[in-house]
Every structure is written in structure tokens, then in C-alpha cells.
Amino acid sequence: QVHLVESGGGVVQPGGSLRLSCVASGFNFVDYGMHWVRQAPGKGLEWVAFIRFDGTKLYYADSVKGRFTVSRDNAKNTLYLQMSGLRGEDTAMYHCAKDRSGSGDWFDPWGQGTLVAVSS
Amino acid sequence: EIVMTQSPATLSVSPGERATLSCRASQSLSGHLAWYQQKPGQTPRLLIHYTSTRATGIPARFSGSGSGTEFTLTISSLQSEDFAVYYCLQYNDWPYSFGQGTKLEIK
Numbered sequence: 001q002v003h004l005v006e007s008g009g010g011v012v013q014p015g016g017s018l019r020l021s022c023v024a025s026g027f028n029f030v031d032y033g034m035h036w037v038r039q040a041p042g043k044g045l046e047w048v049a050f051i052r053f054d055g056t057k058l059y060y061a062d063s064v065k066g067r068f069t070v071s072r073d074n075a076k077n078t079l080y081l082q083m084s085g086l087r088g089e090d091t092a093m094y095h096c097a098k099d100r101s102g103s104g105d106w107f108d109p110w111g112q113g114t115l116v117a118v119s120s
Numbered sequence: 121e122i123v124m125t126q127s128p129a130t131l132s133v134s135p136g137e138r139a140t141l142s143c144r145a146s147q148s149l150s151g152h153l154a155w156y157q158q159k160p161g162q163t164p165r166l167l168i169h170y171t172s173t174r175a176t177g178i179p180a181r182f183s184g185s186g187s188g189t190e191f192t193l194t195i196s197s198l199q200s201e202d203f204a205v206y207y208c209l210q211y212n213d214w215p216y217s218f219g220q221g222t223k224l225e226i227k
Contacts, residue, residue, distance in 0.1 A: 035216075045156070045164065045207050047216040059214040062121060095163060106154040106211055108166035108175065 002026040004096050004111030011117045016086050020114055022079040022096030029077040030054075033099035035107045036070060036081050038092035038116075048094070049081065053102030063089075086118045122146050122210050126219035132227040133198055141193040141222045143208035148188050152212035155184055155193045158221075159204045167206075168193065198224075 008020040022034070036048040049070040050059045058070055067085040072078065079096050093113040100106050123146040133139045143153065151171045156164040166175040168184035171191060181196040195202055203226050208219040 044205075044221045045158075045209075045218040047209070047218060050214070050216070059216075061215045100169075104211070104214070106152075106166065106169040106209070110163040112163060 002098055002109050004098065004109065006094060006096055006111045006114035009094065009114030009116045011119060012086055013120050014087060014118055016118070017082070017084040018086065018116060020081040020083065020094055020116070022081075022111055024077045024079065024096075024098070027098065029072075030074040031102055033102050033104055033107075034070075034072065034079045035097045035099060036079075036094060037097055037110070038090075038094045039113075040089070040092040043092075046092070050099070050104060051079070052104070057103070059104070083116070086116075088118050090116060091118045092116060121215055122149070122213055122217050124208055124210055124217050124219035126206075126208055126222050128222060129220070130223045130225060132225050134227045135198050135200060137198055137227075139195040139198055139202075139224055141195075141206055141224070143186075143191045143193070143219050145189040145191075145210055145212075147213075149191075149210050149212040151187065152210060153184075153186065153191045154209045154211065155182075156207045156209065157202075157204050158207065164207065195224075200226075 003025045051070045069082040071080045095110045095113040097107040097110040125144045155168040158164040172184040
């Protein structure tokens with residue numbers, strides 16, 4: 001059974017940095033692409049980033065490009081999201097999700113998420 | 121970037137009735153459209169992928185249709201557990217994008 005557990009969220013000042021982690025279990029992590037999706041409080045879903053199974057292709061939403069970096073450590077079954085230059089509009093619950101394939105497709109399931117709050 | 125537009129924003133339907141939710145893309149998706157359901161306090165759940173394929177364990181009352189830029193999620197006979205927010209997702213091109221959601225509420 002697929003299990004995804006995010007961590008690393010917290011309160012950070014505008015302009016600050018944070019690194020989120022997502023530990024995966026229950027499937028062969030090395031074979032699958034992974035996504036980050038966020039949801040601001042009371043708002044809709046926003047796709048954030050994707051990393052191919054081997055880490056060779058990365059894609060980002062325009063709203064985070066140049067500020068966020070997705071990476072993975074296949075030996076540790078762990079996905080990361082390095083966030084810098086944080087803004088108030090980055091305040092959200094951040095979820096990782098397993099892609100159907102290695103290279104980009106629909107995705108499910110999702111982890112429960114980790115909350116990031118950007119505030120002075 | 122592909123812009124996804126869902127309508128209506130809120131849909132009020134009585135239990136047992138049919139609900140029809142729409143999703144429009146700013147360019148053709150070649151069928152790469154998924155639907156997710158989100159209940160309060162829960163993570164989204166995949167209902168439909170590739171326009172019309174139900175995900176594992178999804179009841180037959182949920183069906184998806186469409187092509188090109190126009191897509192529909194139909195719930196044939198609403199059950200109490202179906203009242204939730206529904207999102208469409210395009211995964212035809214990067215960056216992926218969601219619609220803004222349709223809230224399905226009890227009439």
C-alpha cells in the first residue's frame with residue numbers, strides 16, 4: 001500500500017527558505033515520477049512541480065519557477081522541495097503525490113501534506 | 121500554460137438526482153484530463169483519468185466524458201457522500217493545471 005509522508009513545514013518570514021521532504025513507502029520509488037501540489041487555506045488546488053523517476057526532467061508552475069527546486073534521493077525513497085524567496089502567497093498545505101508512471105501522467109495517491117505559513 | 125475553467129462554481133442538487141460538472145481547457149488536451157474529489161479536511165481522491173476511465177474502487181455512478189477542450193463529470197444518482205468539491209486536472213502539457221473547482225452542495 002502506497003504511503004507518502006510529508007514533513008518540513010512551518011512558519012517562515014517573507015524572503016526566507018524552507019525544505020520540504022516526502023518519504024515514500026509501499027512501492028518502488030525509483031520507478032515513479034513524483035509531484036508536489038499545494039492548497040492555500042480555503043482555496044483550490046495548484047500544481048507546483050514534477051520530477052521524473054530518474055531526476056533528469058524537472059517541471060515547475062510559473063508561480064514558483066526560479067524560487068523552488070524539486071529533487072529526490074532514490075536511495076532514501078525521499079522527495080524534496082527546496083523553497084526560497086518565500087512570499088505570502090506561498091502559504092499553503094503542500095502535498096506530494098505519486099505519478100502513474102515515471103515520466104509524467106495523472107497522479108494518485110497524495111500524502112496528507114505539510115503546512116507552510118509565510119508571515120512576518 | 122493551459123488554463124482550465126470549471127463551471128458552475130457551485131452546484132446545488134438533491135440526493136438521488138443527477139449532477140453534471142463541466143471543465144473547459146484553453147487548448148486541446150488529447151484526452152489527458154482527470155477528475156478529483158475533495159471532502160472537507162481530506163486529501164483529494166482520484167475519480168477519473170484519461171477523460172473517462174474510473175479509478176480503482178470508484179462507483180459506476182461516476183462517469184467522465186468529453187474530448188478536445190470540453191469535458192464533463194456526471195454523477196448519475198447523488199449519494200450523501202458525493203457532496204464535495206470536484207477539480208479537473210489537465211496533464212497534457214507542462215505545467216499541469218487544475219480548474220478552480222466546483223462545489224457540489226445539497227439542495
